[in-house]
Amino acid sequence: MSGTLSEIELLGGIEKGLLIGGRFRPAAGGRTFAVENPATGATLCEVADGSAEDAVDALTAASAAQSSWAATPPRERGEILRRAYELLVARTEEIALLITLEMGKSLAESRAEVAYGAEFFRWFSEEAVRIQGDFTVEPGGSGRVVLMRQPVGPSLLITPWNVPLAMPTRKIGPAIAAGCTMILKPAEQTPLTALLLASVLAEAGLPDGVLNVVTTSDPEAVAAPLIHDTRLRKLSFTGSTEVGRKLIVSSADQVLRTSMELGGNAPFIVCADADIDAAVDGAMIAKMRNIGEACIAANRFYVHADVVEEFTDKLTARMGKMVVGPGVDEGVEVGPLIDAVQRDKVAALVDDAVSRGARVHTGGTAPSGPGYFYPPTVLTGVPSSARMTREEIFGPVAPISTFTDEHEVLRAANDTESGLVSYVYSRDIGRAIRLAEGLETGMVGLNRGFVSNAAAPFGGVKRSGLGREGGRLGIEEYLEVKYVALDVDR
Structure with a gap:
């Protein structure tokens, strides 16, 4: 075809x-x-x-x-x-x-x-x-x-x-x-x-x-x-x-x-007790589905300090191996962004984060044309002052920050005018429910990287x-x- x-x-x-x-x-x-x-x-x-x-x-x-x-x-x-x-x-x-x-x-x-x-x-x-x-x-x-x-x-x-x-x-x-x-x-x-x-x-x-x-x-x-x-x-x-x-x-x-x-400005929270392999699987869906051009795409990754190295290494390996190219070619996993404006916006957000001290683990540089491609990118050490913590990325970029306290991550996750969806990975059912109840979003994915379902109500709160x-x-x-x-x- x-x-x-x-x-x-x-x-x-x-x-x-x-x-x-x-x-x-x-x-x-x-x-x-x-x-x-x-x-x-x-x-x-x-x-x-x-x-x-x-x-x-x-x-x-x-x-x-x-x-x-x-x-x-x-x-x-x-x-x-x-x-x-x-x-x-x-x-x-x-x-x-x-x-x-x-x-x-x-x-x-x-x-x-x-x-x-x-x-x-x-x-x-x-x-x-x-x-x-x-x-x-x-x-x-x-x-x-x-x-x-x-x-x-x-x-x-x-x-x-x-x-x-x-x-x-x-x-x-x-x-x-x-x-x-x-x-x-x-x-x-x-x-x-x-x-x-x-x-x-x-x-x-x-x-x-x-x-x-x-x-x-x-x-x-x-x-x-x-x-x-x-x-x-x-x-x-x-x-x-x-x-x-x-x-x-x-x-x-x-x-x-x-x-x-x-x-949206979706937080993706990985707790210390999470199944890290499952969290990485979920992150790949929540971040890379639709090339990251989705209102429900994970926009901010908050990973507990005890597991951030393992999570980052595994996510980087997965995203770094993704095949980028024209979507019509079989085997391609990451197609182009919609236009030059969107590609340039994503590039500018990454450049801003790097200028503020973020570290690039994979990706980070747009290839020359033709087409509007941007590679899957993983960043760590993204400071709260970076634009991408406040703005919707709408592209294949995963910025990772760390946390050590449940209340701390909840405050950070809710520190946005948006409230569409959140993602939480934890094997502690009490913690998972506490976070789900405390997150100011219309939808929450618990131990899963997608929420879209024709049989479920889709929508947000606040300015979402x-x-x-x-x-x-x-x-x-x-x-x-x-x-x-x-x-x-x-």
């Missing part, structure tokens, strides 16, 4: 226009923008460059389809999602290649993303028929309290570039199950996977206008008129805290329901976001509760 001919055939078969009202069409004025291959810096293809006018057209289509879609039986909505799940699984190789071409991760990781992303459709296909209300007797006995759950309505879904299939499915799945229509605005770096996903949903039987896709090189111009339009009722965003805060402010105008999955995606709570983000007061005495 990684040969040039296959890539040409794949790219040639993808719709590259805007999906509005069930039809792929050019952007107003015929504008397009280039999608780049981060492994080479070359252009893969051009896609439609949507404008504010196109965005309003998409909302018009979503609004027109809302009432009939909300009235569609839950079983039918669920079966569409189930068919879409099966189509995604059947087309794993094709979709994985596309993800790798436009985002950079290895084919093995892209295949894993397809499996993970598809799982949201399977999960929410089952949740569609489990939307429940309530019926209770008033305390005084003269009336009844009836609760209904109804779809929020047209929703704007804004997704990032780092997980171009699973981030859309994590939002689209519950919206479809709840009976909401949507406008999807994928990241400009990775629009092709979203366009292919839209075609899969159409093939699965999703009615025209339920999902609309607006690709654009100017996200702010597209989002602004939608957020201020009274027909839009919901905004779901995954991305940086900086952008998320601006969107929250903008959404206040219409008092929109908002879901925000924002930045609002709301939850996935699990039983995920569909609640797309439902309003209506209270009906019923008089039974007359």
Whole structure:
């Protein structure tokens, strides 16, 4: 699947226009923008460059389809999602290649993303028929309290570039199950996977206008008129805290329901009693999954002084042996970062730490081009003044600091405005629970390096976001509760 001919055939078969009202069409004025291959810096293809006018057209289509879609039986909505799940699984190789071409991760990781992303459709296909209300007797006995759950309505879904299939499915799945229509605005770096996903949903039987896709090189111009339009009722965003805060402010105008999955700064704590081999295995997943370009990537490693040498040696050996190269090549484990801006940011964070006294054990220097590669890097002696202790690295860099006291590490781990996920390795169940309870994050991985699960609620606290995606709570983000007061005495 990684040969040039296959890539040409794949790219040639993808719709590259805007999906509005069930039809792929050019952007107003015929504008397009280039999608780049981060492994080479070359252009893969051009896609439609949507404008504010196109965005309003998409909302018009979503609004027109809302009432009939909300009235569609839950079983039918669920079966569409189930068919879409099966189509995604059947087309794993094709979709994985596309993800790798436009985002950079290895084919093995892209295949894993397809499996993970598809799982949201399977999960929410089952949740569609489990939307429940309530019926209770008033305390005084003269009336009844009836609760209904109804779809929020047209929703704007804004997704990032780092997980171009699973981030859309994590939002689209519950919206479809709840009976909401949507406008999807994928990241400009990775629009092709979203366009292919839209075609899969159409093939699965999703009615025209339920999902609309607006690709654009100017996200702010597209989002602004939608957020201020009274027909839009919901905004779901995954991305940086900086952008998320601006969107929250903008959404206040219409008092929109908002879901925000924002930045992370995950601590990875290795206690003296931890199974070090298991901790290194977990660190490889928590740090190197998705090339480190993940909001849940381990960002700060706190290792007890009694085991830091063993942990560092073993992690360095593992990371130093990883194969770096174009993700389409079989055997490659670490692909390129998304673009030159991200590569340069990672390099600058490493250089800053080294200038403050950190020691490089492996990596630490970006190779010359083509492509936006950065090697797996392990640092020790990273001082608290280093930028990477406060900023999200979003790259394959593991900065290690030491601790000696449980309370000390808890204070250090919580000393951040972010609160998405934490990781703890300890064989002492009491200590593990104490740390899990004390960590100010929405998720904790205990003796495991991953937390992503379609059946679990994903989300953070503090400035890492609002709301939850996935699990039983995920569909609640797309439902309003209506209270009906019923008089039974007359």
